[in-house]
Amino acid sequence: MADLDVVGIGNALVDVLSRESDAFLTAQRLTKGAMQLVDEGRAAELYAAMGPAMEVSGGSAANTIVGVASFGGRAHYVGKVRDDQLGEVFRHDLAAVGVGYSTAPATTGPSTGRCLIVVTPDAQRTLTTYLGASVHLGPADVDRALIERAGILYLEGYLFDPPEAQRAFRTAADMAHAAGRKVALTLSDPFCVDRHRAAFRELVERHVDILFANEVEIRSLYEAADFDAALQQARRHCAVAALTRSELGSVVAAGDEIHAIDAHPVAQVVDTTGAGDLYAAGFMVGLSRGLDLATCGRLGSLAAAEVISHVGARPQTPLVELARGLP
Amino acid sequence: MADLDVVGIGNALVDVLSRESDAFLTAQRLTKGAMQLVDEGRAAELYAAMGPAMEVSGGSAANTIVGVASFGGRAHYVGKVRDDQLGEVFRHDLAAVGVGYSTAPATTGPSTGRCLIVVTPDAQRTLTTYLGASVHLGPADVDRALIERAGILYLEGYLFDPPEAQRAFRTAADMAHAAGRKVALTLSDPFCVDRHRAAFRELVERHVDILFANEVEIRSLYEAADFDAALQQARRHCAVAALTRSELGSVVAAGDEIHAIDAHPVAQVVDTTGAGDLYAAGFMVGLSRGLDLATCGRLGSLAAAEVISHVGARPQTPLVELARGLP
Numbered sequence: 211m212a213d214l215d216v217v218g219i220g221n222a223l224v225d226v227l228s229r230e231s232d233a234f235l236t237a238q239r240l241t242k243g244a245m246q247l248v249d250e251g252r253a254a255e256l257y258a259a260m261g262p263a264m265e266v267s268g269g270s271a272a273n274t275i276v277g278v279a280s281f282g283g284r285a286h287y288v289g290k291v292r293d294d295q296l297g298e299v300f301r302h303d304l305a306a307v308g309v310g311y312s313t314a315p316a317t318t319g320p321s322t323g324r325c326l327i328v329v330t331p332d333a334q335r336t337l338t339t340y341l342g343a344s345v346h347l348g349p350a351d352v353d354r355a356l357i358e359r360a361g362i363l364y365l366e367g368y369l370f371d372p373p374e375a376q377r378a379f380r381t382a383a384d385m386a387h388a389a390g391r392k393v394a395l396t397l398s399d400p401f402c403v404d405r406h407r408a409a410f411r412e413l414v415e416r417h418v419d420i421l422f423a424n425e426v427e428i429r430s431l432y433e434a435a436d437f438d439a440a441l442q443q444a445r446r447h448c449a450v451a452a453l454t455r456s457e458l459g460s461v462v463a464a465g466d467e468i469h470a471i472d473a474h475p476v477a478q479v480v481d482t483t484g485a486g487d488l489y490a491a492g493f494m495v496g497l498s499r500g501l502d503l504a505t506c507g508r509l510g511s512l513a514a515a516e517v518i519s520h521v522g523a524r525p526q527t528p529l530v531e532l533a534r535g536l537p
Numbered sequence: 538m539a540d541l542d543v544v545g546i547g548n549a550l551v552d553v554l555s556r557e558s559d560a561f562l563t564a565q566r567l568t569k570g571a572m573q574l575v576d577e578g579r580a581a582e583l584y585a586a587m588g589p590a591m592e593v594s595g596g597s598a599a600n601t602i603v604g605v606a607s608f609g610g611r612a613h614y615v616g617k618v619r620d621d622q623l624g625e626v627f628r629h630d631l632a633a634v635g636v637g638y639s640t641a642p643a644t645t646g647p648s649t650g651r652c653l654i655v656v657t658p659d660a661q662r663t664l665t666t667y668l669g670a671s672v673h674l675g676p677a678d679v680d681r682a683l684i685e686r687a688g689i690l691y692l693e694g695y696l697f698d699p700p701e702a703q704r705a706f707r708t709a710a711d712m713a714h715a716a717g718r719k720v721a722l723t724l725s726d727p728f729c730v731d732r733h734r735a736a737f738r739e740l741v742e743r744h745v746d747i748l749f750a751n752e753v754e755i756r757s758l759y760e761a762a763d764f765d766a767a768l769q770q771a772r773r774h775c776a777v778a779a780l781t782r783s784e785l786g787s788v789v790a791a792g793d794e795i796h797a798i799d800a801h802p803v804a805q806v807v808d809t810t811g812a813g814d815l816y817a818a819g820f821m822v823g824l825s826r827g828l829d830l831a832t833c834g835r836l837g838s839l840a841a842a843e844v845i846s847h848v849g850a851r852p853q854t855p856l857v858e859l860a861r862g863l864p
Contacts, residue, residue, distance in 0.1 A: 228633075229853070262603070262630040262851060265592035276589070295622040295648065303589040306555075321622070524589060526556070 212391070214310075215283040215498040217360035219352070219382055220271025221344040221368050221375065222289030222313075223325040224296040225483070227521060228263040230328045235336055240328065245337040245399040247371060253340035256326055265296070266522045267303035268325050269344075270398060271366040273484045273523045277491025277513050279307045280529040283498060286310035286356060288382075290347040296322040297343070303524070313351050316343040327483055329521065335483040337399075341372055348374035349381040357382055358389040362420070362494055367398035370406040383417050392497075394420035396490055397427035404430060414447050420497070421451045422490045428453050452493050452507065454486055454514070462493075462507045471507035474515035484523025488513035492529070508536060539718070541637075542610040542825040544687035546679070546709055547598025548671040548695050548702065549616030549640075550652040551623045552810070554848060555590040557655045562663055567655065572664040572726040574698060580667035583653055592623070593849045594630035595652050596671075597725055598693040600811045600850045604818025604840050606634045607856040610825060613637035613683060615709075617674040623649040624670070630851070640678050643670040654810055656848065662810040664726075668699055675701035676708040684709055685716040689747070689821055694725035697733040710744050719824075721747035723817055724754035731757060741774050747824070748775045749817045752782045779820050779834065781813055781841070789820075789834045798834035801842035811850025815840035819856070835863060 235242055238256060248256070257263075269289060278285040287304055291297030293315040300322060304311040323342030327335050347369075357363055363386035369375040383393050395410075395418045397403050403410055410431055414421055421444065425437050428451075434440035437455070444451040445463045454460045459473040492513035496506030512532055516525050562569055565583060575583070584590075596616060605612040614631055618624030620642040627649060631638040650669030654662050674696075684690055690713035696702040710720050722737075722745045724730050730737055737758055741748055748771065752764050755778075761767035764782070771778040772790045781787045786800045819840035823833030839859055843852050 257629060258632075260629075260633065262594065262633045263626075264849065265626060267589070299590075299592060302584060302587075305585075306588045306590070522591065 212359060212361040213284065214286055214360035216275060216278045216362045216364050216494050217286045217288065217356060218271040218275040218364040219288040219369065219379065220269050220366040221323060221341055221372070222272060222291045222300055223269040223323045223339065223344065224300055225266050225268030225325045225327050225523060226257065226263045227266065227327045227329060228260040230261060230330060232330055234328065235330065240336050240338065242330065242336050243334050244401055245339055246401070247339050247341065250320065250340055253324060253326060253338065256338055260326065260328065264521070265299065266524065267300045268523050270368055270396065270487050271364060272304065273487035274364060274491045275309050276304065276307050276524050277488045277529060278495055279309045280525045281492065281495040281509070281513070281533060282530040283495045286360065288313050288351060290316060290344050290351065291322040292316045292320065292343040294321050296324070313347070316346050319343060319346060329481045329483070333479040333482050333518070335481060345372040345374065347372070347378050349378050352378050352382045352385065354385050357385040358391070360391060361498055362392045362394050364394045364490065364494065366396050367402050367406070367410065370402065370409065387417065392419040393417055394422065394490070394494060396422040396486065397431060400426045400430040403427050407431065419449045421448045422486065422493070423451070424454045424486055450503070452489070452510065454489050460489065460507055460510065462503045464503055467503060469504040469507055471504065471511055474511040476515045476519050479518050481521045482518050484517040485514045487523060488517040488525065509533060512536060539686060539688040540611065541613055541687035543602060543605045543689045543691050543821050544613045544615065544684060545598040545602040545691040546615040546696065546706065547596050547693040548650060548668055548699070549599060549618045549627055550596040550650045550666065550671065551627055552593050552595030552652050552654050552850060553584065553590045554593065554654045554656060555587040557588060557657060559657055561655060562657065567663050567665065569657065569663050570661050571728055572666055573728070574666050574668065577647065577667055580651060580653060580665065583665055587653065587655065591848070592626065593851065594627045595850050597695055597723065597814050598691060599631065600814035601691060601818045602636050603631065603634050603851050604815045604856060605822055606636045607852045608819065608822040608836070608840070608860060609857040610822045613687065615640050615678060617643060617671050617678065618649040619643045619647065619670040621648050623651070640674070643673050646670060646673060656808045656810070660806040660809050660845070662808060672699040672701065674699070674705050676705050679705050679709045679712065681712050684712040685718070687718060688825055689719045689721050691721045691817065691821065693723050694729050694733070694737065697729065697736065714744065719746040720744055721749065721817070721821060723749040723813065724758060727753040727757040730754050734758065745775050747777045747779070749779050749813065749820070751813055752780065755780050777830070779816070779837065781816050787816065787834050787838065789830045791830055794830060796831040796834055798831065798838055801838040803842045803846050806845050808848045809845050811844040812841045814850060815844040815852065836860060839863060
């Protein structure tokens with residue numbers, strides 16, 4: 211029997227956030243809203259140009275897993291840091307919310323990965339990632355007994371960038387299916403989809419039970435002219451697709467069952483970092499409890515609304531408390 | 538001629554902030570609002586008990602110096618980190634606001650110092666400091682040419698805890714006076730005053746031109762029954778005393794000249810960390826520009842109001858912009 215709700219696997223990163231003007235993005239040749247992979251030298255150059263920053267634990271799947279725990283779900287994370295100070299910060303912040311985390315840190319090689327996040331006055335976030343130690347995540351870090359313990363295996367698309375992590379991803383997905391577990395995937399980023407479109411399509415058709423994507427990502431996956439065209443493709447190819455559209459809410463599709471879920475109201479959008487990550491958290495918590503798909507979507511919207519109302523990609527108010535206020 | 542407004546010397550720390558309940562303070566035997574020094578083992582134990590945290594550069598005098606730069610002042614900082622990741626974070630965040638910082642990092646010994654900050658629902662902050670590499674700051678780190686360049690030398694009382702740093706403090710004060718510069722001191726913390734009362738009294742009488750203290754600290758210094766009794770002592774002993782009283786505002790005294798300055802209005806007090814540090818920044822910027830003492834106090838109140846309106850002890854809005862709104 212599954213004694214965990216969700217096991218998530220992802221690139222383990224510490225976020226380094228600063229607020230900058232749009233002119234900063236232009237000067238640094240950054241594409242607003244996207245994630246760009248860079249080497250250590252370019253990361254150091256961009257960091258030097260950034261204003262005073264704050265450091266908070268991040269990583270897309272890690273944010274989701276923390277969200278699951280914040281709802282009171284039982285969650286575990288797999289991802290690679292180094293045995294350095296930022297790795298210790300990452301480890302602390304998982305333990306502090308009750309997330310299991312047992313991946314051995316790298317003891318040699320690059321330092322803990324970092325995601326440099328520039329937040330512009332429109333609350334949009336632009337990501338520049340130095341993967342660091344997370345490139346060393348590999349199949350050996352995937353523990354079959356752990357994967358079998360969780361009802362849902364959650365994988366981030368970003369894992370496709372480092373080759374060893376992609377192998378870990380496929381290994382874990384095979385283990386989960388062999389044990390009769392569900393496999394969930396988030397497409398992560400439109401440029402990530404561009405880099406791996408054929409592989410993602412094949413995955414979604416054959417190996418993914420629950421797909422998370424925002425509008426730009428799902429359109430990129432199917433090279434679709436508009437959202438509805440992408441939606442019709444997604445319906446054909448995966449059991450459950452949860453497609454997010456920022457302030458337009460989300461659409462949840464499972465074959466002939468389709469729900470249009472409103473965005474949860476937010477007093478002020480401060481920083482959109484983590485919106486998709488937390489939507490996935492709420493949605494999977496709902497699935498784990500056997501709730502109907504519309505309620506799963508509403509839990510996703512609730513969690514996303516919390517995380518965009520402040521700086522940083524992890525909840526600052528226990529989501530289990532906010533969920534009590536839902537009708 | 539002085540080409541710098543302020544040089545500050547202090548314990549170089551990275552702040553680790555989490556929000557906790559009052560029960561957490563009780564369980565961890567922490568005194569609300571105070572600063573407690575601990576060793577590495579106790580710091581690790583407390584960190585393990587704390588919830589998810591964010592890391593931001595801190596250090597009392599460093600916060601003040603960043604505030605001076607944020608007003609457009611010319612400022613330099615002296616303090617010791619190690620050559621590790623948190624040391625790099627500390628260095629980046631000074632450079633990012635244009636503060637000069639040339640103290641060589643320690644290459645052996647303890648890691649960069651940390652201040653574990655627990656913020657309770659009343660916005661009060663409770664500090665637990667592991668000094669780490671900052672204990673290695675010593676007289677050799679004090680550069681006479683640098684001290685002579687600044688109109689004001691700003692020293693934090695916390696420097697009295699590590700013996701070598703106390704020697705650095707005295708060395709710098711002597712250099713400043715020999716060059717005809719002003720020496721400013723903040724008493725930092727009532728327990729710090731308790732630990733070093735005799736030395737602080739002697740300093741204030743003989744070596745300090747500008748004294749910063751909050752109500753609890755100044756009463757502790759003179760073991761005074763109430764604020765007014767402490768004020769009358771402070772008037773006798775230092776050329777300028779700027780005494781802060783939270784929402785009651787501040788009192789600025791210079792011999793027979795006394796001003797009662799209102800607190801600057803704040804929509805919501807979120808985290809009081811850095812209030813005193815930023816008050817000192819505004820006040821010294823005013824002095825550097827030859828403004829009258831009441832205006833110096835108002836600049837201090839303005840800066841303190843900015844920093845208590847968000848989490849973290851460094852300004853998030855350029856103070857030079859806020860100062861334009863003053864009458």
